[in-house]
Amino acid sequence: xxxxxxxxxxxxxxxxxxxxxxxxxxxxxxxxxxxxxxxxxxxxxxxxxxxxxxxxxxxxxxxxxxxxxxxxxxxxxxxxxxxxxxxxxxxxxxxxxxxxxxxxxxxxxxxxxxxxxxxxxxxxxxxxxxxxxxxxxxxxxxxxxxxxxxxxxxxxxxxxxxxxxxxxxxxxxxxx
Numbered sequence: 126x127x128x129x130x131x132x133x134x135x136x137x138x139x140x141x142x143x144x145x146x147x148x149x150x151x152x153x154x155x156x157x158x159x160x161x162x163x164x165x166x167x168x169x170x171x172x173x174x175x176x177x178x179x180x181x182x183x184x185x186x187x188x189x190x191x192x193x194x195x196x197x198x199x200x201x202x203x204x205x206x207x208x209x210x211x212x213x214x215x216x217x218x219x220x221x222x223x224x225x226x227x228x229x230x231x232x233x234x235x236x237x238x239x240x241x242x243x244x245x246x247x248x249x250x251x252x253x254x255x256x257x258x259x260x261x262x263x264x265x266x267x268x269x270x271x272x273x274x275x276x277x278x279x280x281x282x283x284x285x286x287x288x289x290x291x292x293x294x295x296x297x298x299x300x301x
Contacts, residue, residue, distance in 0.1 A: 126167040128299045134160040169197040178242040186249035220259035231263040242269035250278040254285030
């Protein structure tokens with residue numbers, strides 16, 4: 126896989142969602158069928174044969190990569206959503222992020238039919254690691270084990286990967 130092609134396919138938007146933030150917009154990556162396909166194929170090869178039961182994706186861009194990867198691996202996808210978006214009984218976890226606070230939820234029965242489910246958590250990028258740590262906590266609270274957290278982009282000027290490595294193996298497709 127051409128990592129530079131992946132980096133080049135991601136648009137950067139200054140001062141979004143607030144002044145001083147440089148936002149990495151992966152919508153330009155997913156519209157590029159070759160770059161998106163390479164990322165999913167690359168991740169599929171990484172996780173084939175690892176006895177993974179589910180991919181869990183963090184709202185919202187983690188849904189894009191997570192659902193595609195789950196399909197490619199022929200396994201289930203578990204959405205981890207922002208508070209109030211799931212229709213059934215949930216477990217929630219608050220976290221801080223680089224520009225504020227938020228809360229994530231998972232269905233309480235997300236893994237009920239698969240004892241000791243093995244899960245890969247995925248999101249588009251990692252900055253401070255707050256949402257990813259919340260996702261890990263939710264997966265554990267719902268009765269599964271996260272074997273790895275995967276990200277398309279690591280913003281290497283921040284310490285999110287180092288923080289997260291204290292809890293789980295971390296894999297990043299590329300660093301910027």
